[in-house]
Amino acid sequence: MSGRRVRVATVPGQTQxxxxxxxxxxxxxxASQRVARVLAAPSRWREAxxxxxxxxxxxxxxxxxxxxxxxAGTAYQTIADLAExxxxxxxxxxxxxxxxxxxxxxxxxxxxxxxxxxxxxVTGWLAGQQERRRRTAARAAxxxxxxxxxDLPPSKAAQRRAERVDGGVEELDRWLSDQVRQxxxxxxxxxxxxxxxxxxxxxxxxxxxxxxTVRRLASVAGSPDRLLTELSLIRLLVAGYRxxxxxxxxxxxxxxxxxxxxxxxxDVLAGPRVxxxxxxxxxxxxxxxxxxxxxxxxxxxxxDRPALILTFAAPGQSVPADLVLGTAIExxxxxxxxxxxLRALVAVRHCGLGPCPAPPGAVAVAAALDSYAGALAAxxxxxRWPVLLxxxxxxxxxxxxxxxxxxxxDAVPVEPALGPPWRLVATAGGGPVTVAGEWSSAxxxxxxxxxxxxxxxx
Amino acid sequence: VTPxxxxxxxxxxxxxxxxxxxxxxxxxxVLDRAAxxxxxxxxxxxxxxxxxxxxxxxxxxxxxxxxAAAERLAxxxxxxxxxxxxxxxxxxxxxxxxERGWRVPPEWLPDLLDAGxxxxxxxxxxxxxxxxxxxxxxxxxxxxxxxxxxxxAPAADDRDPATWRExxxxxxxxxxxxxxxxxxxxxxxxxAREWPAIGPDERTRLLPMLRTGLGPDDEDFLEAALDDRRRxxxxxxADLLAALPGSAYNRRMADRVRAALRPxxxxxxxxxxxxxxxxxxxxxxxxxxxxxxxxRAWWLEQILARAPLDxxxxxxxxxxxxxxxxxxxxxxxxxxxxxxxxxxxxPTWAAALVDRLAERTDARDRHLTDGLYGALAPGELAxxxxxxxTAEPGPETLRRLESLLAxxxxxxxxxxxxxxxxxxEVAARGRLGNRLHGLCGLAATGLAPRWAASTRAxxxxxxxxxxxxxxxxxxxxxxxxxxxxxxxxxxxxx
Numbered sequence: 001m002s003g004r005r006v007r008v009a010t011v012p013g014q015t016q017x018x019x020x021x022x023x024x025x026x027x028x029x030x031a032s033q034r035v036a037r038v039l040a041a042p043s044r045w046r047e048a049x050x051x052x053x054x055x056x057x058x059x060x061x062x063x064x065x066x067x068x069x070x071x072a073g074t075a076y077q078t079i080a081d082l083a084e085x086x087x088x089x090x091x092x093x094x095x096x097x098x099x100x101x102x103x104x105x106x107x108x109x110x111x112x113x114x115x116x117x118x119x120x121x122v123t124g125w126l127a128g129q130q131e132r133r134r135r136t137a138a139r140a141a142x143x144x145x146x147x148x149x150x151d152l153p154p155s156k157a158a159q160r161r162a163e164r165v166d167g168g169v170e171e172l173d174r175w176l177s178d179q180v181r182q183x184x185x186x187x188x189x190x191x192x193x194x195x196x197x198x199x200x201x202x203x204x205x206x207x208x209x210x211x212x213t214v215r216r217l218a219s220v221a222g223s224p225d226r227l228l229t230e231l232s233l234i235r236l237l238v239a240g241y242r243x244x245x246x247x248x249x250x251x252x253x254x255x256x257x258x259x260x261x262x263x264x265x266x267d268v269l270a271g272p273r274v275x276x277x278x279x280x281x282x283x284x285x286x287x288x289x290x291x292x293x294x295x296x297x298x299x300x301x302x303x304d305r306p307a308l309i310l311t312f313a314a315p316g317q318s319v320p321a322d323l324v325l326g327t328a329i330e331x332x333x334x335x336x337x338x339x340x341x342l343r344a345l346v347a348v349r350h351c352g353l354g355p356c357p358a359p360p361g362a363v364a365v366a367a368a369l370d371s372y373a374g375a376l377a378a379x380x381x382x383x384r385w386p387v388l389l390x391x392x393x394x395x396x397x398x399x400x401x402x403x404x405x406x407x408x409x410d411a412v413p414v415e416p417a418l419g420p421p422w423r424l425v426a427t428a429g430g431g432p433v434t435v436a437g438e439w440s441s442a443x444x445x446x447x448x449x450x451x452x453x454x455x456x457x458x
Numbered sequence: 459v460t461p462x463x464x465x466x467x468x469x470x471x472x473x474x475x476x477x478x479x480x481x482x483x484x485x486x487x488v489l490d491r492a493a494x495x496x497x498x499x500x501x502x503x504x505x506x507x508x509x510x511x512x513x514x515x516x517x518x519x520x521x522x523x524x525x526a527a528a529e530r531l532a533x534x535x536x537x538x539x540x541x542x543x544x545x546x547x548x549x550x551x552x553x554x555x556x557e558r559g560w561r562v563p564p565e566w567l568p569d570l571l572d573a574g575x576x577x578x579x580x581x582x583x584x585x586x587x588x589x590x591x592x593x594x595x596x597x598x599x600x601x602x603x604x605x606x607x608x609x610x611a612p613a614a615d616d617r618d619p620a621t622w623r624e625x626x627x628x629x630x631x632x633x634x635x636x637x638x639x640x641x642x643x644x645x646x647x648x649x650a651r652e653w654p655a656i657g658p659d660e661r662t663r664l665l666p667m668l669r670t671g672l673g674p675d676d677e678d679f680l681e682a683a684l685d686d687r688r689r690x691x692x693x694x695x696a697d698l699l700a701a702l703p704g705s706a707y708n709r710r711m712a713d714r715v716r717a718a719l720r721p722x723x724x725x726x727x728x729x730x731x732x733x734x735x736x737x738x739x740x741x742x743x744x745x746x747x748x749x750x751x752x753x754r755a756w757w758l759e760q761i762l763a764r765a766p767l768d769x770x771x772x773x774x775x776x777x778x779x780x781x782x783x784x785x786x787x788x789x790x791x792x793x794x795x796x797x798x799x800x801x802x803x804x805p806t807w808a809a810a811l812v813d814r815l816a817e818r819t820d821a822r823d824r825h826l827t828d829g830l831y832g833a834l835a836p837g838e839l840a841x842x843x844x845x846x847x848t849a850e851p852g853p854e855t856l857r858r859l860e861s862l863l864a865x866x867x868x869x870x871x872x873x874x875x876x877x878x879x880x881x882x883e884v885a886a887r888g889r890l891g892n893r894l895h896g897l898c899g900l901a902a903t904g905l906a907p908r909w910a911a912s913t914r915a916x917x918x919x920x921x922x923x924x925x926x927x928x929x930x931x932x933x934x935x936x937x938x939x940x941x942x943x944x945x946x947x948x949x950x951x952x
Contacts (some may be wrong), residue, residue, distance in 0.1 A: 019523055019525035019526070020461075020526045020527045020529055021526075021528070021529045022525075022760055024529060033533075037945075038938075038941075050508050055893060137807065176485075177483070177485040177489070178485075180468075180469050180472065180475050180484075180485040180488050180489055181471070181472055181484075181485040182472045182474065183470055183471045183472025183474075183475070184469045184470050184472075185470050185471060185472075210898060224466060224470055225466060226467065228466060228469045228492050228496075229492065229495075229496035229499075229500075230491035231489060231492070231493075232488075232489045232490070232491075232492035232496050233493055233496055233497075235486075235489040235490065236490075236493040237491060239490070254494060310491065353513075355478070359865060366505055367503050369503065369505060372501070373501035373502065376500055376501040377497075377501060378675075380493070380496075380497045392817055393511060393512060394512070395510070395511065395512045396512075396598075397506075397509055397510050403506055403509055403511050407509065409507060409508075409509075410505035410506070411505055411506040411507070411509050412505060412506065420599070422567075422568035422595070423565045423568055424565075425568075425598070426564045426565055426567040426568055426591065426595050427564045427565045428512035429514065429515035429564060429591050429594070430511075430512045430515045430594070431514050431515075441500050441503075443544075449565075450523060451564070454522075456564075456565045457565075457566070
């Protein structure tokens with residue numbers, strides 16, 4: 001384990017330039033990437049320079065600036081503060097970062113931006129940014145404005161909502177019993193409409209998370225074994241909600257979020273902060289009910305703690321991609337309350353992205369399954385658990401089912417619905433690699449593999 | 459504790475019909491007990507044991523390409539999936555990467571193998587640049603077996619006798635070709651044994667497999683096939699016999715040519731066959747001419763197209779190129795010989811005929827000219843392309859240039875690149891401006907990437923002079939593609 005940590009360490013006093021792929025990962029869309037490549041010709045840039053951001057050290061990623069030649073003799077003023085990252089450009093584009101900022105970073109990535117004294121238009125913008133950050137921090141320190149504390153009586157709206165949810169949960173409980181009373185054989189043959197009808201009533205009852213869970217039953221309905229398990233876990237949630245005043249506060253928070261009570265961002269940010277150097281170990285995107293959900297799995301390099309940053313985007317829009325695979329950020333995270341806190345918000349970034357060739361804390365298969373069992377004991381509804389497996393090799397069992405096998409001979413199945421994990425097979429080449437993925441009852445979804453000191457998205 | 463199987467059984471038929479013996483509310487009890495079981499089964503799932511470690515991929519000492527080059531490949535592969543327009547760039551990327559001793563990032567091998575499945579030209583490149591790991595990976599999916607076969611080693615089931623007995627016609631054809639590769643006589647014997655029993659459709663599909671390992675010993679079998687009842691079978695047999703040097707078929711055709719053409723004192727006297735007799739029909743001559751063609755001209759053209767070009771006593775390239783007689787038969791002779799030169803890929807005959815054919819504007823002659831370009835020696839072809847690119851721009855030159863350049867292997871020689879670039883710039887200013895997309899498309903792969911800067915300058919000049927010139931877009935696209943290729947090679951050089 002110590003050997004791996006040594007490789008992570010960066011050379012002190014020397015800022016590492018990013019690779020082109022790391023820069024392009026920040027692009028809001030593919031079109032921007034393409035244009036940025038064209039604009040990244042050094043001949044298009046004048047007075048380009050780099051320097052440390054105010055209040056930061058030489059080791060931190062720098063601030064870049066330059067003038068990019070546009071059409072008809074104009075030039076755009078472009079600034080990229082890589083530590084944040086934050087961008088400024090005088091061009092009319094509303095994309096962040098715009099093609100000019102991307103191109104400037106590409107030019108820097110190619111080694112064509114010299115160290116220089118920042119001109120006034122750069123220092124002015126940096127000062128404004130600093131002031132804005134100071135105000136935000138002050139607001140956060142004051143705590144969530146206007147939110148009622150736990151001692152205050154709940155508002156009328158909250159009370160009305162609680163009554164509606166109570167009604168919906170009671171109806172759901174009767175519905176669950178009816179399924180089992182009448183027999184699942186009928187339900188396994190029922191179409192989507194059967195599940196959607198109950199889900200729609202739960203949406204009306206303002207229990208959206210519960211509604212999605214019921215809607216997802218359609219995907220397991222073909223297997224009586226899985227269907228009964230999922231129904232019973234919903235029933236467990238209903239039973240937990242009935243006793244919400246008796247269970248520990250963390251578990252109560254989990255139950256409330258699984259029902260679909262919203263948690264205010266300000267409340268999360270007012271909670272305790274966990275500072276660490278967080279390695280970005282895996283990224284995945286899913287399409288859930290007309291939303292693109294980007295799941296970014298972090299792992300604290302000192303705390304060895306997993307964290308999940310969720311970002312959402314409407315279809316057609318790109319998800320802001322400021323966390324880049326294979327890098328790490330020094331940051332304070334605030335976790336959403338729960339029995340197994342995973343989802344978190346970035347409260348403060350102390351330093352921007354730095355390279356992180358291989359994350360520490362990878363374990364063998366048995367230890368990963370133990371950690372899952374431990375998490376499940378605290379949170380029985382847990383659907384995805386992040387695992388970081390050390391020295392695993394993709395193997396087939398002869399029947400075409402793929403597994404990841406560690407050096408002790410223990411193996412976990414790869415989620416069959418994903419098809420053969422060819423990218424992982426090719427990357428591993430029949431040898432052991434470190435793999436990050438999401439573990440669920442369906443199997444492992446491999447997301448990242450590390451080879452030759454590179455993080456490979458799968 | 460109620461066993462899980464009992465809970466499932468009760469839940470499936472319904473607790474109304476199958477209540478639990480020890481519960482007041484069986485439905486609630488089933489759910490509560492199933493929850494305990496469910497969490498227990500998930501949390502307690504043991505690791506899978508007893509799987510053998512896989513055969514590792516062979517070591518590849520070459521370094522993996524840099525991040526910029528890898529990113530480029532990823533972008534190109536995405537484009538291949540979209541429409542295939544950038545396949546040529548993927549091919550170039552692989553070629554350059556292999557030449558410079560780089561290894562493909564392993565995670566892209568599955569996409570490359572998929573691309574090779576759709577585009578056979580990529581296959582040898584994928585195997586070369588992908589190295590041992592590509593072949594190792596390809597061996598694990600039936601969809602990629604082509605990569606395992608690229609060093610010619612037929613798939614094992616191809617040579618399985620059961621394939622020949624029970625396979626589909628396509629599988630039988632593959633089996634026959636595989637046997638012919640190893641032992642031509644054994645393959646012929648296999649086909650001859652079955653021949654009386656198989657129907658005409660299958661004969662038509664199987665007979666062409668004799669082209670693999672074709673030799674004089676096949677002649678008797680093929681000669682017999684000329685008497686087959688199905689026309690398609692006879693055509694295949696005639697084509698194979700024509701490809702067999704010294705065959706009786708070729709001698710018969712040469713005799714017919716000698717009877718029809720008399721080279722005497724630098725003049726070619728033409729006497730086309732007076733009738734289409736049974737032996738001509740047996741040798742694959744079609745008696746009925748297409749509309750607008752005289753019957754005797756049609757027979758002569760076919761005889762010339764099927765006869766060997768080097769038969770003693772026949773016409774020579776010098777004679778045909780210089781012969782001064784221009785009578786009604788000249789074009790027929792040229793067409794027939796041009797067809798033979800294109801099929802047999804004879805550069806000398808192609809050179810002798812191509813300029814005469816290129817003057818013609820008939821669609822059939824244009825098609826023949828194109829075939830002759832493909833048969834020309836590379837130097838001859840490039841020389842003619844340079845000549846075309848120094849001609850006055852016009853629709854006819856454009857057409858000829860496109861048809862010539864399609865056959866010149868990239869990268870084009872310097873003098874040709876310069877001539878084409880110059881021609882494009884002149885043409886872009888004129889009335890051909892909106893018809894240059896095809897030519898620019900050819901130049902995008904034919905010009906060496908170092909022409910990127912001058913092409914960009916050309917595009918900028920045109921934009922400045924005539925901002926709405928229709929050629930601007932084609933030129934900018936050309937410059938853009940050349941720049942991509944230039945950058946791509948730079949990335950693989952560092």
